[in-house]
Amino acid sequence: MGLSSVRAYHRPSEPGEVARLLSEHEDSALLVSGGTFLHGLGTRGLLAGVETLIDLTGLGLDGIEERPDGLSFGGTVRFRQLLEVPFLRNGAGTAAIGDALGYPPVQVINAATIGGCVASSCPFFDLPVSLLASMISRTIFAIAAEESRFTLNGALL
Known part of the structure; x- marks a missing residue:
């Protein structure tokens, strides 16, 4: 099953709008950003009941900031x-990240998002593990609910 059941596409610009849409559409909504994993979900029949796509790319979560305690970037x-x-x-000790980012085809490299990679929980994506192994455990992903934040460690461990 593909995306034939999708009836609505939203690209909110405010976190509150995401929360409202999730509340309104509940289990029939799916959060997306790069969308590169949608095909995989569809071929496995995991998009059944999805009627609304909520695109997070309009929220301004695409920033990267080097900090003394690590690297901070949005989902x-x-x-x-x-x-x-x-x-x-x-950087010393970060070669695994370059390797993990270097193997997907260019179409995926240009579209896939870090948050989507973590959220898909796909075992052949090496990036989350590479970030942790490279001591970038302070990486922060902002999620679409007020100012909630969580560390990569918390998301995977």
Whole structure:
């Protein structure tokens, strides 16, 4: 089953709007950002009942910031953006991240988001594990609900 049941597509610009849409559509809504994993979900029959797509790319969660305690970036940062961070390209102990980002096809690198990679929980995506192994455990993903934040460690462990 593909996306034939989708009846609505929303691209909110405020976290409150995301919360409202999720409340309104409940289990028939699916959050997306890069959308690169939708095909995989569809071919496995995991999109049954999805009638509303809520695109998070309008929320401004695509920033990257180097901090003294690590790297902070939003959930809609694309693989391509992360590949361009000098700290990750040139930093000691971060080669695994470049490797993890380098194997997908260019179409995926340009569209896939870090948050989507974590949310899909797909075992062949090495990026979350590479971020943890490279001591970037302070990576923060902002989620679409007021100012809620969680660490990558908390999301995976």
